[in-house]
Amino acid sequence: MNTSSRRTVLASVAAVAAGLPTLNAVLGNGATPAAAADRYTSNTDLYTRTAAKEGTDWSRRFRIGAPVQVTDNVRGTSSPVTSTAVIAPHGGGIEAGTSELCLAVAGYTPFDAGTDPASAAVPGEPQRDYWMFEALANSAAQHVTATHCDDPAALAVCAGNLYAVSLHGFDDTTTKKIIIGGRDERLKRNLLAAFTKYGLSSPAADADRNVTVVFAGATDPINGDDPANIVNRTRTGAGAQMELSTALRKAMFGDFSGAAGRRATAGVPSADSPDADHFWNGFMGAVREAVRNHELGLDAL
Secondary structure, eight states: OOTSHHHHHHHHHHHHHTTTHHHHHHHSSSSSSSSSSSSSSHHHHHHHHGGGTTTTEEEEEEEOOOOOOOOOOOOOOOOOOEEEEEEEEEEEEESHHHHHHHHHHHHHHOTTTTTTEEEEEETTTTTOOOOEESSSSSTTGGGOOOGGGGOOOHHHHHHHHEEEEEEEOOOSSSSSSSEEESHHHHHHHHHHHHHHHHHHSSSSSSSSOOEEEOOTTTTTTTOOOOTTTGGGTTTTSSSSEEEEEHHHHHHHHOSSSHHHHHHHTTOOOOOSSTTTTHHHHHHHHHHHEEEEEETTOOOOO
């Protein structure tokens, strides 16, 4: 999405009429008002102009797995080729919770910078390549549209994998909602089916657990279908983008107020988020299963 383009402005106007997230809404996390347009034209622009602020205002973390030999000679079963990248272009304070979600989908317990990732690996889960940009301060100002993402590590992570999923957030504090976009139609279908299977649907038996899950429309401002979107820069030229409302992201954490609290309370119920385990575990189970099925070549038609 090019936030300065006529297409995006028109799509944002259409979104208001359709009740979809507006342009300002999709750029923020609900805690910090977002600017109407990006201050930086690309990640390179941001890094060049704020190089001295790396580690204080922003940081980036990634994993690029070493090539490995994969063989499968078993007659009755088949092994998935684990080649799915997980990215969070607006982590840290920009779209709060997406850093932690990125690490968890990639097979890790959310961990802080400086931690040995091997110590946070989730037993029984494949550890996937990931990339995230994290705003540590001045969060709203450091949003770079996904179609303008030119971080070399992000490009390498996506280009080295067949598929990718990206985690985003939009500012809706009242409705728990997931909007699925991107160019990989089969992966999108697998995600939708898995969310329903894992109890992220509406209406739910308990209204407080309602989660609206929809596909982004062709003219939606956050449909993620641009080939330049970083999630689509894979070896197949496609990926799946998930936009999560603030209400849903907040419900996944016992303490949503800061990065340390989110890491410590991902899926841990609290008075503010009594169903955090349901939403966190349901989301993780659904996305991980959808990715596994996709890698096996399955399609939830």
